[in-house]
Amino acid sequence: MKSEKKQTLCEITSEVEAYFDGLSYHKVRIRVYQNGWKLLKQFMEEHRMKFFNAKVCDAFITSVLNEMSYSDLSKKEKDTIRSANVLTEYQTTGMIRFRSVRKDYNFEGEIGNLMQSFLSYRKAQGMSEDTITSNKLYLHRFLTYLNSNSILVLSDLGKQQILGFINTLGFSSKSTIHCTLSSIRCFLRYLFDNKYLDYDLTYLVPKSSYKKEARLPTTYTKEEIERLLNAVDRSSPKGKRDIAMILLAARLGLRASDICGLKFENIYWETNTIHLIQRKTKEKIELPLLAEIGNVIIDYLKYGRPSSDLPYIFLRAAQPYDKLEEPTLHSIVSFYLKRAGIKNADQKKHGPHALRHSLAGILLEQKTPVPVISEVLGHSNTESTKTYLRIDLKSLRQCALEVPKIQSPYYQEVY
Structure with a gap:
């Protein structure tokens, strides 16, 4: 222990x-x-x-x-x-319990009950938990504003109250304004479509032009990845588990959720392949079970994994021997990056997703076609993969144009 x-x-x-x-x-x-x-x-x-x-x-x-x-x-x-x-x-x-309690949003009164019905409707539509949580947060703020202005029933909700709340968003961030307006617009549309309102009030909610900028993916070089792998002590049960998980991220680009959720049934030893349905995209993916990965998984199962009837391959190293959770995997990768002495790791993303990004970068360096990289990473389309083109500096340099000389007396050429 x-x-x-x-x-x-x-x-x-x-x-x-x-x-x-x-x-x-x-x-x-x-x-x-x-x-x-x-x-x-x-x-x-x-x-x-x-x-x-x-x-x-x-x-x-x-x-x-x-x-x-x-x-x-x-x-x-x-x-x-x-x-x-x-x-x-x-x-x-092997873990630390949270001392903070997750806030519980109470939706009371006629309008609050309708908001709760709307959230249930969104869930039935198959919306993600993140989207529903976002809707819940911003609608609760709207409800709090209405209650503070004595708007307790739907018949009192009108143009003045909606615009009044929107005006309070002036000092919020662009992303907060965008998410708030989107939540309110969807809620008002739900009220009209289900005949709770006689008039469609969504025209009162302005459309936001905000677009989330895709950040440049964090990557590590091939040499840094090898240093990370060498930093793991493979002689201990914990190290046997850790190296297997890190290799799944670094060599196959699996997400943390899929690594932690990997079950015995997902590995087809007879064909040396891994078959699973990705948790994020719900898409099926089939990947080769590389000999390097297969060997460390076998080593962990034989000499490192605690005795358990759970279907998950990777378990906590100490009691209780439950399924390993994603934050713990993030901590594991971060720990070994520090142990490996990789420069500037603190200033960069340092979880398993950074290893996924790094794999994409290495494949680009090897001139691997984008559709192939998309297939490896399990993207539903190549558009998601194209964001990695920005990290292929060698290819980008080939696209660079010479800066023409400026014909101006104020321009001085620097040698």
């Missing part, structure tokens, strides 16, 4: 930092933990403690309490105790 492994404070804090990073913890919050770990380091050095474990954590917390009750401590002292506790929790279970 992970709790029996001897770890220095530096080793355990590095793992937890990578875990936080994978969960997109804010840098300010991570610094709070780091400040607590500095005090813990001083405590361990003073008492000549080499390895961190639960007993060390208890001794440190006792010193912080100093015979005071927890409720009497300052916020800084409570944060210090929390900083030590998360290390023990991660060391013992």
Whole structure:
């Protein structure tokens, strides 16, 4: 078990930092933990403690309490105790429970009930959870505005109330304005189509010209990927699991959701292929089970995977031996990128999706046709793959044109 492994404070804090990073913890919050770990380091050095474990954590917390009750401590002292506790929790279970509670949006009253019906309708249409969550957020803001202006029944909803709410969006970001307007427009259309409203009020909601700019994909070079793979200790059960998952992302470009959801039934050993339905696109994909990947999966199944009846191949390394979740895989990749000493990894995307991007970049360097790359990555069409053309700098340079000289007395040629 992970709790029996001897770890220095530096080793355990590095793992937890990578875990936080994978969960997109804010840098300010991570610094709070780091400040607590500095005090813990001083405590361990003073008492000549080499390895961190639960007993060390208890001794440190006792010193912080100093015979005071927890409720009497300052916020800084409570944060210090929390900083030590998360290390023990991660060391013992391999994860850290969230302390924040996800906000629950209440849709009350006549309009709120209609919004709830609209959300159920969207779900029945097959809309993604992300889309429904977005609709829920922005419609709840609209409902809060209506309630604050005593608009409690649908018959009171009109032009003044709709435009009044839209005017409050002036200081919001372009993406927030776009998503809000889209949610309201769809809701009003639903009310009219289902005869809750006699008039179609969608004309009151202006259309946004906002378009989300596609970001330049983060990639790592072929040499950096090899350094990442070499950074994994393949002798331990955890390392056997980690190398198998990382190779699936780096060599086959599988998404984190598909790697974590990979089942025994998805691997066809007789044909050396992987068959699955992608979680994101719902499209079927068939990929070759490369010998390199097949061998490490077999090694993990024989000597690393805990005994379990779960259908999933990759499980947590410590009890409870549940299915591995995507944030944990992100933390794993991030951890090994840091261990490999790859420059600027902190300033770039550093999860499994970056390995997927890197595979596309390597294939482009090898002059692989875009339709083939699209097939490998499981894109439903080549348009999604074309975004990777922007990272093929060698080919882009061939398209560059010489800058013509400017015939002007104010132009000075630089040598």
